[in-house]
Amino acid sequence: MAILEILKLPDPRLKQASEPVTAFDDELQGFIDDLEETRVNGPAAVGIAAPQVGEFKRVVIIDCSTTRKPVPNHGHMILVNPEITHWEGFEPGREGCLSVPDYTGNVIRATNIKLSALDRQGEPVEYEMEGYEARAAQHEIDHLDGMLFVDRVVSRRTDLFRRKVYQKGGGKK
């Protein structure tokens, strides 16, 4: 087990797309353990994606079970080759990133998603996620495609107006 070095902007490797995992061997298991150790070592990190440590494999880890106020979640998940198969709704929310120190901003994400992936042994899994956890999955899967939240950040003025309208319309939260 080891804590891996996190790539930080403006490292161009963060813009690189990652390749699907094909071998579920000991090397992958060791890497996933290191990635998890790196995630929990990060300040307040909820999720992490393999390319953030310079491994361009389609692997992400998410755990939304530790928010200040509990949110709907599936606990700790290791998602290999994740694919979002369905999107619904959208909502702004604040995001930050281990790879972008000292900056947080509002990003619009789908509120409900369906996702298929493989677990660390290569067995297929499917999840339906909402809200904060759906945001986590979208943020991490973006990393696999070389996309950072700063590429999607929106004006605080505009989106807060919108957010209020949604809430009045009976939206979530």
Added chain:
Amino acid sequence: MSDDWRMLTLIGKDGPGIVAGVTSALAGSGVSLGETSMLRLGGNFTIMMMISGEADDESLRAMLEPVVATYGMRLHIDHIDARLHEHLVPNVQVTVSGADRVGIVAQVTNALAEGGFNILDLDSDVAGSSDDPVYILLITGIANETVEQVEQRLEPLRQSGVSVNVSAIETYIG
């Protein structure tokens, strides 16, 4: 980069190309920008910029003179105690809206201040129409109390017919 920052404030009539004109003049003289914020307020162009560089105030004014004259702007320079990389992350958002009247911001911010709420961002606007103006106030900041406690502090406003919404900001880090 130097930690010797100045705050440059420019105000004038808005028009396309002002930011380009100002920042080109600064860049051409080796002046670096830190954090900046441009807003249109009542049709006016306003910008505040942290700047750092060798040029003294006099040469700054001289290098900005053409663009300042072109757009009829007013220029103000303050020497400030400032640092980069000191962002704070808000945990609560407050939105207030209602029929415009004198004192809404004072009432809201006093109620928040009593609870030690630290305002990080505040935007307010008058929407609606001239005959029927609506005041909209957006605040994000750091509350050391629960959302319910903040709501409780703002309850008197709600009682007076103003719409108040307090929600937690759970910042996703990944």
